[in-house]
Amino acid sequence: QVTLRESGPALVKPTQTLTLTCTFSGFSLSTRGICVSWIRQPPGKALEWLARIDWDDAKYFSTSLMTRLTISKDTAKNQVVLTLTNVDAVDTATYYCSRETTVALDFWGQGTLVTVSS
Amino acid sequence: DIQMTQSPSSLSASVGDRVTITCRASQSISSYLNWYQHKPGTAPKLLIYVASSLQSGVPSRFSGSGSGTDFTLTISSLQPEDFATYYCQQSFSTPRTFGQGTKLEIK
Numbered sequence: 001q002v003t004l005r006e007s008g009p010a011l012v013k014p015t016q017t018l019t020l021t022c023t024f025s026g027f028s029l030s031t032r033g034i035c036v037s038w039i040r041q042p043p044g045k046a047l048e049w050l051a052r053i054d055w056d057d058a059k060y061f062s063t064s065l066m067t068r069l070t071i072s073k074d075t076a077k078n079q080v081v082l083t084l085t086n087v088d089a090v091d092t093a094t095y096y097c098s099r100e101t102t103v104a105l106d107f108w109g110q111g112t113l114v115t116v117s118s
Numbered sequence: 119d120i121q122m123t124q125s126p127s128s129l130s131a132s133v134g135d136r137v138t139i140t141c142r143a144s145q146s147i148s149s150y151l152n153w154y155q156h157k158p159g160t161a162p163k164l165l166i167y168v169a170s171s172l173q174s175g176v177p178s179r180f181s182g183s184g185s186g187t188d189f190t191l192t193i194s195s196l197q198p199e200d201f202a203t204y205y206c207q208q209s210f211s212t213p214r215t216f217g218q219g220t221k222l223e224i225k
Contacts, residue, residue: 104173
């Protein structure tokens with residue numbers, strides 16, 4: 001069965017770099033048509049799509065955050081890593097990773113809450 | 119980027135009611151529109167993909183329609199477990215974008 005799990009620090013200081021890992025099972029990111037995306041939800045606000053990495057290593061980013069985001073994959077470890085540089089309080093959110101196949105985000109992790117505070 | 123606008127932002131309804139939520143895209147997205155249900159503290163759940171296809175395991179009281187720029191999500195008879203926030207999302211192009219959400223509350 002497909003599962004995804006996000007991991008990373010619960011607390012990050014302003015200006016630091018946030019690194020989050022998505023560890024998944026039940027599918028392979030080397031299979032054509034499979035992608036993994038990151039989405040976040042600040043407290044009390046809407047879902048915000050951040051980035052995606054595809055089976056062929058193509059990468060896509062939010063327009064507003066693209067200068068601060070990187071995404072990479074380790075196919076052998078079944079992991080996708082997202083980094084967000086120069087974090088600020090507005091980056092406080094629950095961060096989710098999700099599998100995307102063809103056209104929809106069909107499986108999601110439970111999310112990890114990241115607080116940016118000094 | 120394609121902007122997605124949902125209406126209403128919030129909605130009060132009773133168990134058994136028929137409810138419709140609308141989503142409008144800033145440009146044509148063909149049928150590349152998905153609907154998700156999100157409850158606090160849980161992972162969002164895919165309900166409908168490509169506008170009208172029901173995700174496996176989702177009750178048939180949920181349905182979707184539309185194409186181009188205008189879409190709807192309908193719940194035919196609200197159940198207690200349906201009170202949640204609903205989001206539309208376009209998968210026509212990257213970056214993907216979500217609507218601002220519709221919070222469905224118990225009247």
